[in-house]
Amino acid sequence: MAFIVPGGILFVARDADSEQPRPQYSKFASGTFTYGVGTHWGVQHFGVDIEGEIGTPILAVADGTVLEAGPAAGFGMWVRLLHDDGTVTIYGHIDTATVSAEQRVLAGEQIATLGKRGFTTTPHCHFEVWLDGEHKVDPLPWLATRGISLVP
Template sequence: MDVIARVDLDRKKAVAAVVAAGALAGAGFTQAMATVTPVDRIVPVAATKDLAAAMTAQQQPEAIRTVHSLNTSSETLKLLQAEQIEVQFNVREALKSAEGAYAKRQEAVKAEQARLAAEAEARRPKCVRPAQGSFTSGFGARWGTSHNGVDIANAIGTPIVSVMDGTVVEAGPASGFGLWVRVQHEDGTITVYGHMNTIDVPQGAKVKAGQQIATIGNRGQSTGPHLHFEVWVGGSQKVNPVGWLAARGVTL
């Protein structure tokens, strides 16, 4: 065998040996892996990365979530506070509006009441007849004496009213009258009501024309139930009530 043929044979043997060795090594690795337990396969963290770095990587996202949660709560609180302020403002404005509307309604009601009162006052008679009944005796001489008023007869208890607005200056017993009431009016005139059964107003009372002040009676120097009515102009001058009432649109 020449040199070249021997070298080629040696090369083929070497290649075959390498292949055989590789096959044996592969078979051994496979068998070894088959015997490894799951615990043997766990790779420690320190074998792959720094432990502190691993812990920091795990904690960092949690810290971010916490900050985010606090920020969200703060923003929510601010929003709620803003909404509360707005609600309080709206409530105050609504109350102001309601109060303003109520005040306007009250003013309108008062104005209407004043208007109605003024109309009623304008319609109210300023002078009226002192009592209902029969005219039985006039002003002047009677039975040898002066009769300073007029008489209106009616049943006991018939209402007697003030002929005009005025103030009660006296209410009580009086000589010859039994009981009387005297009312002074704005122009100073005093009207006198006598022989009444009851007195219905106190001294000092303010009365309106047509307001009841007493009832017809038969007290004092009286010939039967009636009202004796006098008019004292200026508080002392006794005049005929018929003419005085007629001048004011009232007839007896």
């Protein structure tokens, strides 16, 4: 809403509800939850997988800084983010990275596109959580405590 006052001064009243607060956490990809932590094909699987179409946007789950974005053994391509609390998240089997090392990203910002690179049979995003950058934890409860559910 704008008001014009005689003398040429313009006042613009801003609606306090017009700006939405930025999310603190975001689901990392849309698609179908297919695998969780466990043994798959005789190999320990430390993350969760979201299957989807190649090119589907992959989003930063929380604010952080890009540690790596590019080739990774097994994953083909990945993005690794260091979050403000010291947690590291990994997004594997990506098609393309849309960020680069040392770049600052916000929760919900696109960091990559879903792919089928590395050791995989279907297009998906493999997501891992490492507390303090080294202790792998099950991403499902970690995400749930942040209001994110992958399973219907």
